[in-house]
Amino acid sequence: MCELIENQIERYETMLREMWTESAKYLGTFSVNLLVERVVWELSQEYKEIELLQYGQDGITCAGLAAGLNKNPDLPVDDMFVKFIIRYLEILARLLGHEKTEKIAKRLNEEFGRIPFDSKEE
Amino acid sequence: MPANLLLSISVKYWQDFQDTLAKVMDANIYIFDVNGGSFSRFSRPVELCQEVNKGGKISNEKCINFYKSALGSLEDKDMLTCPYGIRLYAYRLGTYAQKIGFLVITPTRNETRVEGEEKNTFVTKANSIYQTINEILKAILEKNLLGLRRLELNSIYEISRLMTSIVELDKVLDLITNSLIIIYKVELGFVGLREGDKIRVAQAKGEYGHLLIGKEWPMVQPLIEQVFSKVEPSTLRIEELMTLPGLTGLEVAPGNEIMVYPLWTALGAVGLLGIVAPVSLDDNGSKNLQIYANFAAVALANAKLIHRLEREAETDFLTGFFNKRALRNLLIVEIERTTRYGTPLSVIFLDIDDFKTYNDTFGHVAGDVVLQKTAEIIRNSIRLVDIAGRYGGEEFVIILPGTKEEGAVAVAERIQKSIEAFPFPRRQVTASLGIALAKNNDSVDSLLERADQACYQAKKQGKNRFCLDPS
Numbered sequence: 001m002c003e004l005i006e007n008q009i010e011r012y013e014t015m016l017r018e019m020w021t022e023s024a025k026y027l028g029t030f031s032v033n034l035l036v037e038r039v040v041w042e043l044s045q046e047y048k049e050i051e052l053l054q055y056g057q058d059g060i061t062c063a064g065l066a067a068g069l070n071k072n073p074d075l076p077v078d079d080m081f082v083k084f085i086i087r088y089l090e091i092l093a094r095l096l097g098h099e100k101t102e103k104i105a106k107r108l109n110e111e112f113g114r115i116p117f118d119s120k121e122e
Numbered sequence: 123m124p125a126n127l128l129l130s131i132s133v134k135y136w137q138d139f140q141d142t143l144a145k146v147m148d149a150n151i152y153i154f155d156v157n158g159g160s161f162s163r164f165s166r167p168v169e170l171c172q173e174v175n176k177g178g179k180i181s182n183e184k185c186i187n188f189y190k191s192a193l194g195s196l197e198d199k200d201m202l203t204c205p206y207g208i209r210l211y212a213y214r215l216g217t218y219a220q221k222i223g224f225l226v227i228t229p230t231r232n233e234t235r236v237e238g239e240e241k242n243t244f245v246t247k248a249n250s251i252y253q254t255i256n257e258i259l260k261a262i263l264e265k266n267l268l269g270l271r272r273l274e275l276n277s278i279y280e281i282s283r284l285m286t287s288i289v290e291l292d293k294v295l296d297l298i299t300n301s302l303i304i305i306y307k308v309e310l311g312f313v314g315l316r317e318g319d320k321i322r323v324a325q326a327k328g329e330y331g332h333l334l335i336g337k338e339w340p341m342v343q344p345l346i347e348q349v350f351s352k353v354e355p356s357t358l359r360i361e362e363l364m365t366l367p368g369l370t371g372l373e374v375a376p377g378n379e380i381m382v383y384p385l386w387t388a389l390g391a392v393g394l395l396g397i398v399a400p401v402s403l404d405d406n407g408s409k410n411l412q413i414y415a416n417f418a419a420v421a422l423a424n425a426k427l428i429h430r431l432e433r434e435a436e437t438d439f440l441t442g443f444f445n446k447r448a449l450r451n452l453l454i455v456e457i458e459r460t461t462r463y464g465t466p467l468s469v470i471f472l473d474i475d476d477f478k479t480y481n482d483t484f485g486h487v488a489g490d491v492v493l494q495k496t497a498e499i500i501r502n503s504i505r506l507v508d509i510a511g512r513y514g515g516e517e518f519v520i521i522l523p524g525t526k527e528e529g530a531v532a533v534a535e536r537i538q539k540s541i542e543a544f545p546f547p548r549r550q551v552t553a554s555l556g557i558a559l560a561k562n563n564d565s566v567d568s569l570l571e572r573a574d575q576a577c578y579q580a581k582k583q584g585k586n587r588f589c590l591d592p593s
Contacts, residue, residue, distance in 0.1 A: 027296070027300060028293070028296065028297075030280050030297065031296070031297065031300040031301070031304065034273065034276060034277060034280075034300070034301060034304050034305070035300075035304050037272075037273060037276065038273055038304050038305065041266075041269040041270075041272075041273065044269075045135075045262070045266075046135060091303065091304060091307070094303050094307075094309075094327065094328050094329070095300055095303055095304070095327055097331075097332070
């Protein structure tokens with residue numbers, strides 16, 4: 001896997017970890033993992049590699065996904081992660097309400113750049 | 123086809139597949155969702171369609187209305203002619219129980235002039251395309267269904283685990299509403315708990331969740347009576363739901379289904395579970411949700427029971443105050459806070475004067491009234507942050523966090539004067555009070571001992587007064 005994709009995955013992993021940890025503060029680990037499982041299930045219709053995302057009581061990691069990319073280096077990594085984040089935040093907004101979800105999206109924005117969360121989609 | 127919860131397909135990937143199939147079969151294919159709205163684009167260029175619709179997607183209003191109306195009344199399959207004269211072969215996709223959408227197949231050239239054998243060949247080809255697409259979509263649906271069932275099972279597993287481990291009511295309520303939103307993508311999920319003769323909404327999540335929390339509905343309210351008149355869920359119309367008190371401002375988008383599950387256990391009705399969801403569940407889905415509701419009922423009943431037992435274990439039945447054990451536990455916390463942050467802490471020990479004589483003369487029932495009234499006077503004389511409890515017999519302890527000597531003296535004096543002035547039945551009642559301020563290295567015993575000693579001094583000095591611990 002080329003260094004560029006490796007860096008991309010690493011950046012998204014940090015972002016997902018941050019998102020997982022922030023959500024777990026409000027929802028607890030079980031609900032957050034159920035939410036991740038739901039989004040993975042939905043997105044796997046389009047990107048089956050997303051099923052390689054590992055998550056559990058200790059958080060979320062892209063290690064398996066990164067390894068899987070060796071077999072499919074053409075995977076549109078950005079598209080996949082952006083869709084994952086959008087769907088995750090959409091459901092999160094129903095669970096936590098606009099205010100808290102926007103707070104999480106804002107915090108992620110500060111650290112990672114633009115997070116595509118539109119509160120009107122709630 | 124987003125109208126179907128279970129049929130989540132990437133349009134991009136589907137279009138690639140559909141276009142390839144259309145090319146191989148030399149036919150034009152396009153697909154509509156269950157509401158007759160377009161899902162995919164035309165696979166191959168049809169000159170007339172391209173002209174009318176300015177692209178691969180149907181945009182002409184005449185066409186849109188035609189498809190909505192024609193597909194809405196389509197039984198199984200039919201041959202139709204569009205407003206511009208193109209002959210179409212239309213098929214319903216999915217099964218009778220699980221509708222997926224509609225498939226439209228046309229020849230790549232205008233078929234109106236084609237008759238006979240060529241027409242028959244195309245009908246056979248169209249049927250083959252239909253069989254292929256329908257089987258693929260049904261397979262996707264089945265796969266998705268398994269994914270949904272896995273989510274449901276995970277959640278039911280967690281609820282059942284909670285029944286034997288976590289008994290905190292708030293956590294159980296959160297888990298139930300979170301799971302409903304995550305699994306079924308419900309617009310609104312709420313749980314009402316039975317509290318005597320009413321239902322109180324203890325948790326609600328979703329767009330209008332905040333409107334429901336804390337709302338109370340009497341058990342005799344006709345809709346609530348209807349919900350609890352059976353064990354199965356009730357499907358409600360928005361007008362019916364709005365008959366419940368306090369739901370002004372609640373809106374439900376068209377097409378959403380409102381379901382209310384009564385939560386029953388062997389002990390009776392524990393509450394209700396309500397959902398507003400954008401899709402109808404099939405038979406299996408409804409059964410799973412019913413299992414989920416049953417587990418939720420037992421988990422809630424357990425949590426409520428434990429919550430009540432815990433509250434009763436630390437409450438004095440007669441006065442509703444904390445009992446001795448709870449008071450001592452709370453005092454440990456306050457002493458720790460004082461030691462850590464250096465904030466002041468005062469304790470008042472109160473003993474009703476000559477209570478034994480009052481009890482012996484007027485009876486225990488009259489004595490109980492004195493204890494209850496004294497507790498009421500204490501409650502009305504302290505702040506919300508202060509802690510009061512019955513220490514035993516006719517003794518009360520009041521913990522005043524963040525309070526120095528002057529504040530504690532003011533509280534003690536207020537209580538003493540209020541008791542003295544209160545018109546107790548039969549005769550006047552007074553109390554003696556001792557005040558102690560927490561010191562470094564104080565323990566619960568040493569602090570209470572000094573407050574008790576100061577109270578003893580007050581008794582010794584003639585009762586109906588307060589004394590400050592001199593040490």
